[in-house]
Amino acid sequence: MVIADLLKTHFPLQNIQDVVELFRSELTRDGEPNLAILSIVLGAIENTLTVNRALPNEAECERTIEPIFPILELSTVEALHEKFVTLIKGSVDLSEFSEKFATRDIVKRISDTVWNTLTRSYYKDKAHIQSLYSYLTGCKLDCFGVALAVVVACQVMGYRDVHLALSEDHAWVIFGEHGQETAEVTWHGKGNEDKRGQPICLGVAEKSWLYLNGHPVKCSRHMEVAAMVSGINPSINATTDSLEMGSLQQELLWLLYDLGHLARYPMSLGNLGDLEEICPSPGRPPPLALFQQAIDVARRHYAGAHVYPHTYLGGYYYRQGLYSQALSCWADATQTIKRYNYTREDEEVYKEFMEINNELLPHICKMAAVGAVDGQRGFLSDPECYVNLLRLFDGICGWEEGSQTPVLHIGWAKNMIFCLSKFEAGVRGKIEVHAEGEEEEDEKDGSDTEIDSKPPSPLPPPPDITIKAPENDGPTPPPHANGGADEEKIRS
């Protein structure tokens, strides 16, 4: 498959702007963006900027910093592209597969080709093995990278119906005339037999977070570009990121955002929010707006089935010291996971909630109890915080109910008791807990406001509990009642 002349005009790539213009050209051209070229380009640059990078020591830091952005020649990219096309076209007998739409057989065969050319054994969680560059130069791919490579190979074979499907911790493909077919093409986690070639059957998908109850992100070609940009890993080592690589990722995500290709992709909006928190772009929406947009997208287009939009925002509030707001987001997150049954393939989200319940929440309650953080003066006497703490624990317990594998152990319970006991006795008198479906008598004096897990549309399962907290006329003003001065103090 020849590389379009339009594409060639961008080479050699010498800086971030050259790469952004190449992506803009591919994303706005007639026909599809060339996924193979774009993945090779990102992988080659990431490799130069992060892999085996000698870092300047103190003394050298004083000296001028030599430019380290690699000059990427067309010949390098063309050679790797040619290698990929030859490998893929050489592995399947084209005559057998002449249909317009892919079949399970062709998808499995292409997955086998990628699978069988990987290094026999390597550290699967290694960084920088997510791109076609890693596959073509090191024969290594991570779980996401295998799925992406299969989709790129199908594009090379001319199958315009094969697309990437993404959950919050897994990837597979959809295909067929109406995109109605699904197939596993990669492995998941450790010690799980891969199910490559099999469809994702609803029975498995509907109750496990790994498959998001049938609400994965179904990518277009442009969203597949967004996925490879989201998959950029700027880390040089555990403590240092490549500023150039992070900046390239941020610029490309804004390009994709402006072209509308993040509009159905909550995690990429979260990625962009994280990058903006670290290095704000002038004239762009603040992180808060991006995290909030991700939550809205998940609610409107994915039936509120995604957990990460809530934990992205919760993590942001926590880092900003806005603990009441963080708690509210984390409660929304557990009220989301509550609709799933926990299975051993859900470890990643289990670790998220473990950190929230067993590290972050106890820390907040400890700090609030010693009054260490001004802004949290009201936290332990604020009925809304207590309500959200109960919603959070209810969600985790609801997740365990009906699951084959238990979620909670004594460590969870100890931390729950620790947090609950830090709240002032009076606050417990200010809330009402209603069992599911109990008739609501009208509020006579309107003194109670109902705190309810805002039901995402379409109708979710009814919440098990509805909890009420009084209006702001209670004796202790909510933590941010002083005109946000505290928040100013925290932020400054």
Ligand SMILES: FC(F)c1nnc(N2CCN(c3ncnc4sc(CC(F)(F)F)cc34)CC2)s1
């Ligand atoms: F919840 C917040 F704290 C999170 N912070 N970072 C989070 N990540 C980082 C980015 N990330 C992602 N970001 C964009 N797209 C995808 S597709 C995918 C699943 C798999 F890798 F394809 F298997 C993961 C993922 C995974 C979740 S969640």
